Amino acid sequence: xxxxxxxxxxxxxxxxxMTIDDKIGGTYFFELGADFSAGGAIFVDGTPKKWEESSMYxxxxxxxxxxxxxxxxxxxxxxxxxxxxxxx
Numbered sequence: 001x002x003x004x005x006x007x008x009x010x011x012x013x014x015x016x017x018m019t020i021d022d023k024i025g026g027t028y029f030f031e032l033g034a035d036f037s038a039g040g041a042i043f044v045d046g047t048p049k050k051w052e053e054s055s056m057y058x059x060x061x062x063x064x065x066x067x068x069x070x071x072x073x074x075x076x077x078x079x080x081x082x083x084x085x086x087x088x
Contacts, residue, residue, distance in 0.1 A: 036085035
């Protein structure tokens with residue numbers, strides 16, 4: 001990871017937020033390849049749905065188990081997906 005604008009390059013937390021406005025409902029698949037050396041998590045509408053507490057160095061390979069993956073059925077309406085990651 002490249003670090004933060006203040007120069008820190010260790011003990012960094014990441015947060016990615018997206019909103020989905022689904023008119024009919026359906027199944028969504030999320031897959032994140034990142035270098036979260038201290039783990040990561042996916043929350044949907046504020047509820048933890050998937051997390052990994054160990055190193056998630058995926059090395060650019062989607063086939064590795066180190067990518068964070070979630071398949072979830074969502075009802076119609078607006079949903080918030082939040083991904084957290086930690087790097088030390």
